[in-house]
Amino acid sequence: MTTTVIEIERKYEVGEDVRLPDLVGLPEAVQVDPRAPLTLSATYYDTEELDLIRAGITLRRRTGGEDAGWHLKLPVGTDRHEVQLPLHGSGEEPPAELIAILRGVVRDRPLIRVGAIDTQRASTLLLAADGRLLAEVCDDRVTARRLVTGSDAAESWREWEVELNVERAGLADELERRLLAAGAHPSARRAKLARILTATQAAVPDGPAVPGRTKRKQLTAGEVLAPYLAGQVAELARLDPLVRADVPDAVHRMRVAGRRVRAVLGTYRGLFDRRRTEPLRVEVKWLVDELGHPRDLEVLRSRLDLLLDGEDSRIGADLDAAHEAAHRVAVEAMTSSRYFSLVDSLRNLVEAPPWSPRADKPARKQLRAALLEDIRRLRRAVAKAGRTAEVHDRALRLHDVRKAAKRIRYSVEAVVPVFGADAERFAAKLADLQDVLGEHHDAVVTRHEVLRLAERHPDLAVSVALSDLDTATDADEQAYEHMVRRLLRPKSSRWLR
Helix, strand or coil, X not given: CXXXXXXXXXXXXXXXXXXXXXXXXXXXXXXXXXXXXEEEEEEEEECCCCHHHHCXXXXXXXXXXXXXXXXXXXXXXXXXEEXXXXXXXXXXXXXXXXXXHCHHHHCCCCCEEEEEEEEEEEEEEEECCCCCEEEEEEEEEEEEEECCCCCCCEEEEEEEEEEECCXXXXXXXXXXXXXXXXXXXXXXXXXXXXXXXXXXXXXXXXXXXXXXXXXXXXXXXXXXXXXXXXXXXXXXXXXXXXXXXXXXXHHHHHHHHHHHHHHHHHHCHHHECXXXXXXXXXXXXXXXXXXXXXXXXXXXXXXXXXXXXXXXXXXXXXXXHHHHHHHHHHXXXXXXXXXXXXXXXXXXXXXXXXXXXXXXXXXXXXXHHHHHHHHHHHHHHXXXXXXXXXXXXXXXXXXXXXXXXXXXXXXXXXXXXXXXXXXXXXXXXXXXXXXXXXXXXXXXXXXXXXXXHHHHCCCCCCHHHHHXXXXXXXXXXXXXXXXXXXXXXXXXXXXXX
């Protein structure tokens, strides 16, 4: 059986002669429970090229302790998502379920043993008044051996590790203050394995840095767009295993990264060799669409839980089954040759962008013209939405407005290095409009689903839910009218003139 947890972890380097400080009196931690010492042995797996550790991922087989088994740790922001499987019946080869999650990272490359770590652990549990585990503080003496490149020399060190069961800022901060005061130092490595392997986590750009005022004037259009594209393609790669592991919100974030790539290649299409980028836009849209159904069900489940107050387990079970099936279909698409061809094409796009001659020209003029055309497209979508009164058609038209707003928002975010704070403010307004129209769309979809459920389950009380949805839809429409008027005022886009 697979178990998944979010790991909130902090590591500290510490000398052999440093004593663990007193842990009594920490916020919320009423009980301090020292545990018997443990011996933990773990074998780590990776490709020969160390693809996992470069991506910040660790896969290990551990014996000893209460959590003996297979552990796959995936980075999620500053935390990690851990997938666990028991040892029985798995032997020493990584289980197929975990390999499936890693398929996008390792492809068909075999996983081999790359490191072995033995840990002598003395741990202390911090418990709430009701006995709930808040955190575990581990004093680890570690011996590690590297099993690749023909070297098995051992290295030993000591570290303190804090594993928070839930996010508790007060507890974590006060605990860190005491550990640092005792002589510890925050570790530069998130995983023990990284200490004995030469590979380090690859530096991945999160997006373009904002150049200084003089540099802005010198930038070419290509120099502005290249780092933004690189950041979004890197985000797609980071999210691949999280989507396969069905980590909450990962599908949504992957769709957003894909849409950002499409927006840049679409809005600024004149800066690229379109013979190469237009087919790529089609393939990115295919991926975004494949991920759409599980995302829609994720949102629907959340909204119905709130509306119906979880009163009918039949509904939750049905939606969970539907989501599981939709996720399975999406992962099958992401395991196809079409998907891997797309991944390779995106990597090539970043490494050697197919620029047109215009990309070497000063950025401001080239980017401004493209954005003004997108704003005109948004105005046309708004006008069409305003000319229809039929409810269903109105919802479709507003959804078109939302899609146009999203495209401009992502395209504007890409050019902040040139246009600065004006672009950031305009993108923020577009984000607000997008959110309101997203709420409107979700309410319309949810209302349809509530009516369908009422037909299937006549005993289900839905009148209050329908009334709440109608009220929310009306409020969203009013907010939309106000926002779109302000957004499309001439002075809102004056920075592009």
